[in-house]
Amino acid sequence: MEFFERFAIPNPSLAIYASMVAIGLTVVAIIAGLTYFKKWGYLWREWLTTVDHKRIGIMYLLSALIMLFRGGVDAIMLRAQLAVPDNKLLDPQHYNEVFSTHGVIMVMFMAMPFIFAFMNYVVPLQIGARDVAFPRLNALSFWLFFFGAMLFNISFVIGGSPDAGWTSYFPLAGNDFSQHVGTNYYMIAIQISGIGSLMTGINMITTIMKMRAPGMTLMKMPMFTWSVLVTNLIIVTVFPVITVALAMGTMDRLFGTHFFATTNGGMDMLWANLFWVWGHPEVYILILPAFGIYSEIISTFAGRNLYGYKSMVASMVIISALSCMVWAHHFFTMGQGAVANSFFSITTMMIAVPTGVKIFNWLFTLWKGKIRFTVPMLYSLGFIPLFVIGGMTGVMLAMSAADYQYHNTMFLVAHFHNTIIPGVVFAMLAGLTYYWPKMFGFMLNERIGKWSFWTLTIGFCLAFFPMYITGLDGQARRMYTYSEATGYGPLNMVSFVGAGVMAISFALIVYNVYYSVRYSPRNIGADPWDARSLEWATHTPVPEYNFAVEPQVASSEGFWDAKKKGHALFPGKVEKIHMPNNSGVPFIMGAIFFVLGFSLVFSLWIPAILSLIGILACMALRSFEQDHGRYISVKEIEETETKLRGAK
Amino acid sequence: MKVKSALLLLVLTIATVLTGCEPLMVLDPKGPQAERQAHDILLSIGIMSFIVIVVFAILIYVLIKYRASKASPDYEPPHIEGNKWVELICVGIPVIIVTYFSIVSVQSNNIVEAKPIKYQDKDPLVIYASSSDWKWHFSYPEQNIETVNYLYIPTDRPIEFKLYSYGPITSFWIPQLGGQKYAMSDMVTTLHLAADEPGEMMGRNANFSGKGTAENTFNVTAMSEKDFDKWVKDVKKTAKPLSEKKFDELLKPGHLGQMTFTGTHLKFSPAPEHDHSPSAKPEEGQTDHSKMEMDMDMSDHQNHE
16 A cells, blocks of 8 residues: 555645546546547547647647646636635645646746747748658657646646745755655656757757748748747757756755755755746747737738838847846845846846837837737737836846845736736737637637637736735735735735636637637638738648748748739749658657656656666667658649639 | 936825825835835836836827728838837937946945945844744844844844745845845845834745745834843843753744744854855754765865865
8 A cells, every 4th residue: 555655645625636536537538539439540640640830739739728727727726815814715735736836837838838839830831841840859849748748737636736836946845845746746747848848949940940931031031930040049048957957856856866955065046046047038938939929910910011120130139148147136135245136137127128129119010000900919919018017017126126125025926927928828819819710720709809808908907916016015925825914805806806807718718719610701711811921821721731832932021022012922833742751659759758757756666767768769769760751742732732722 | 306206206106095095015114225125116116107108108199090990991001121210219218227227226236235324333233033944033142042933123223134044945024124035044144124213013934935934924123222122131031041952842843923032042053154165064963974975075175275
């Protein structure tokens, strides 16, 4: 029995048992459904083994939406606990696990796959490529992310969730103060999906550098592609840091090393530094692609080219460089003294300048435009004022002396949600609505979409603006309760109501998908938004080879030139197309990684060693495998093209 | 200068009105350090509001003026690459603002990281504030007394807090006296505060340190130097001495009420004040084995130096 005790949850509650039952039932239902409808073969052939960047993008998207739901439920629980003073809904341990999970899921398993979804789906189309540079590596990236996320998500029903915050500061995250396996999950699940992110970084940089359509010089790339290039440069720069830090943390927890312990020469401050050397650029990894999406959408719906293209690019490059020089602003209060704090204070504030340039460029893109208020545009327009407020409080936080008062308070919580939600989440929802017709061949309903935009915006303001005030009134973050005497009660109730309104908005988005699947018209053509860049120049649905003929461009808006200036976008003739073969290996490797991770979490050495051997075997197999891909014949292409043209 | 103070007043009024009548804790300073921080906060709110208003104004203007429903159906928006002068302004004004903030920030850093200017001529009272799960221990070496979970301080005298932790990283914070600083187990950090007027204040650990963080608070009472001396005398008369055994008991995880002792724990469990080479740590409960390793570490270090 002793062997099985380790899998028990240290702090069980009714909600957790209910979740276990629900998870069990869902798994059974999925398996039964797949079997009943005889879809196992379809699932394996079309999705699990796919190397098509578009399908991988859609799988990222689905995962992100599921994780958004999971992280959202966590958020509602947190706000419900704090809605009234001295609440007993969650006990402290449970609350700690919920906020730790909320943070990790939202950053690592919601926002990251969301941006990867758009990178994967849009970038090859936008640069006129047939796929990414390394399609099979791309599939491996996805499956590593996916199984990392799954490993993290089972923590709360098997063994217990991490309880040291998403920052997981040592020594709190060490064995002395966090005895159950939660933090093992943290270290290993993020590690697995982080390796996937690093591979995506390499893949995307190569794709963008090597596979652009003829005529598309670097300074003629669409802005989203530029943002993805810069983002992935940051990824390959900083992800190795978190890889090393997590490996050290894992060794501290599993093998008794003392990297971050406070004894035997370990140093807890080292973790904080390594974490934020990755952690701060990480938020730019999230926000830069979001900026790219806003650039595409604002330019499309203003009916104008993006104002100040060159300064947009320059500002992104400057932001990426600065992002690696500001990490210590996350712990101005660690006692490094006035000089170090002044340095990081100034570098942090400097980021406001290029960011400001971007904001003004978007405003000037609207200038003399012909603005259509579609749902993607509403998110982009809502983003500007809300993000400016977030940026304003960011500059406030950058004043290091004053930060001693904001640090660890709800003011900070309000600030980063104020940048991440209008910055990243709005962009993802805007991108979702914008690219939905390209992905699925029909539009999302505009009226329901507008409702969800407004509820989200109002809910956001209600949920987070009160935190600025309670923060300045001394309410510290990550506290599971507060007394009535503090007077934080009413404003926290407002926050809870806001969180509820945001939940309604997400419910509306789900309903919108359902409604549009049923009722939206299907014959929308390839370019329903009257857009400007290459991804709209191919058919809807996009054929697996993307473009029958390689496009040729002369500006960053090749498709617009073709529509308005008679630019010849597809000058060539149809030739046979070389495409990569599907492969089950990435999926299998991901699954073995899952077993490896699970075994490490519970220190089960024999399965860990076996799965490690399995992973090496998969890699060896790849090295000796002869797979030269396949060709799609001209006849086949022409048939597909005729069919798709007919569908229009 | 006049404009600045008017701006500050305006922001302060708005902040006060927004939150009912009681001023927000951080904006209701009782000491010079907190005052400087409140000044920075209001100053940055004021100036940044200007940028926010400009952006809002431009946004509203373009949205009203250039919406498609108003434009004629055959209106084609022009192709505009960008304008050197416009972009220069968009860079220039933020650069000026950031430069100004940088100067203020550097000044403030030097102010809050040093003995309060106002009490420059006085000797600071040194208090060692150490945290353990989930309590605060305050040692007054000068007075040779120690308290748990409450802090008495004299007004009008600089106070130098020496912070460290018997466990996870915590953050020592008395909002009305000044911002927080971390307490960590492998080094001592210093926080300079001072109180201008007598009164009671809230103090807490602001950094998440496990299950009991929410209740990891302490009461702060500022009193005149005379009252403070009287309190010290009373403590010496009534309180029991703090033994090593008793202190080990206090360190056990949990919550405690307020306690008072004579003597401090610094004698038998000194603060990790020395240079933080690994050999210099006063960890308790170390095995002989690890001590041996530490000795080797030490010799290593000497070799390097």
